[in-house]
Amino acid sequence: MAERQVAVVIVAAGTGTRAGEVGEAPKQYRRLAGRSLLAHTLDVFLAHPAIDRIVTVIHPDHGDLYAAAIADLAAAARLGPAVTGGASRQISVARGLEALAADPPDLVLVHDAARPFVTAAVIDRAIAALAEVEGALVAVPVVDTLKHADAAGHILATRPRNDLHAAQTPQGFRYPALLAAHRRAAAEGQDAFTDDAAVAEWAGLAVRVVTGDPANVKVTTAEDLIEAERRLDRDRFARAADVRVGTGYDVHALVPGDFVTLCGVRIDHDARLDGHSDADVALHALTDAILGALGDGDIGAHFPPSEMRWRGCDSAVFLADALARMAARGGFLAHADVTLIAEAPKIGPHREAMRTRLAQLCGVALDRVAVKATTNEKLGFVGRREGIAAIATATVRLPLP
Structure with a gap:
């Protein structure tokens, strides 16, 4: 069987307001351990031997920030032109997928720019699962007890956690299937999906959970940024x-x-x-x-x-x-x-x-x-x-x- 072409869509179009004060750079462009958070994330995929192409989706106002961020990368020349995102994550991903349509890959991974701790092993598992199913959701089992509360914080019920998983990225798909699902969702006005697995599920695609990594966290808050810098600093000092x-x-x-x-x-x-x-x-x-x-x-x-x-x-x-x-x-x-x-x-x-x-x-x-x-x-x-x-x-x- 011919080797499958794998592309990655990195979603970096958010404003990152939860990670700091108004006026600060969005979280994906904050410098941590000498480089931007986005550069750390891109570097993982640039170094992976199975990845053929990377499309980064950015906010329309972040062109200069993006140029400065990728200047930190030795392999920046391998990146294609950035794609301008939209008002929601769903729209941004769809635009990234459309940017690949002229020369479509076989498989596509969609990954959050704010997850710099993804490993090659997690990427490998997502790609391998696509030999059998149309979609692969990297996830970890929910281990905490789940409570359902009302707006005032009063507990209404305890929810069973059996078979529940916390979704991570990358989420992998056979490219034609995911592109068709996004196009159909847009045509039918379905615009409230928060991740690509949800788009795929709605479109009837078979999506399998694959083993994620508890360390593959999404950097969201100011506290997350502090902890991420500690981890990235430890990692780079160990390597150097x-x-x-x-x-x-x-x-x-x-x-x-x-x-x-x-x-x-x-x-x-x-x-x-x-x-x-x-x-x-x-x-x-x-x-x-x-x-x-x-x-x-x-x-x-x-x-x-x-x-x-x-x-x-x-x-x-x-x-x-x-x-x-x-x-x-x-x-x-x-x-x-x-x-x-x-x-x-x-x-x-x-x-x-x-x-x-x-x-x-x-x-x-x-x-x-x-x-x-x-x-x-x-x-x-x-x-x-x-x-x-x-x-x-x-x-x-x-x-x-």
Whole structure:
């Protein structure tokens, strides 16, 4: 029998309001353990050998958020264009299915973007079941006693839990059957289904429960996000057991001017730092520290000052390149420590702004960044206010060879 083509529809069109305050990014775009929640979910399916195509369905207002989220993925080029979702989950899934219709797969899995802990084994079970039935519902048995209560919270009855299951995703189907079921539901005005198994059941498809995983939880609330980050951090630290530490040092002269840029923060001053780029000694030192941990040369090797295209360049470009080299090897920045050596300007009033900016540039939590400062006790070129120096230490974690 020919190998079956398997596509995945990732549903990421929600606004995620239960996961935080108004104005915060929807939950699927929150950064957890260095990447967006959506990126963690997509990565599982991108790494699965049976998956041929992935369609992500997003909110019409989330194009920029989606682009930023998939930039975290080494295999982002394998993703097709995102599809705009609708006012309900059912409509969003239908649009994702229609996006596959021009070149239909044999099987399709539908998965929630907010379930990053799905495993390859669960995916395998969903796909395998479709050799015998038209639909497969990943689920876990209900173990808690179920109570039926009225609007005031008064218990009306205890419901038997025998044979009850809590639905998870992915939910798998033979693609033509699910597409036909969604089209029929839309034509008949049936729009209140909360998952695809319900659409399939209504259409008369045979759907089988397959063994899910209690750990395959859906991230819904702010508390869920906190717990998800803990789990994702533990997982990635376990995978990246090769711990490297690199150091970097940089110095630039002070010349007449009216501001300096340190750690990406502009500070008014009676002089400026002189250099081929913007002369941000802190970012230069941190870039060299990361490159040192990678054993990948130094900033001058990758961005020669003899090349005019780097004239006046924002030093964040250099740092981003070092971080990209690290990510390409499956690594991440565990901690960054920067010490500035200057008689002036005073660093204290700007320290938190510097930490915040470094954390943003590195894509890490604020507690993984330290910025310190000291004078040179009026000794040497720093003491004479002829320049500013910076020392940086980067702790990088990489997968073992």
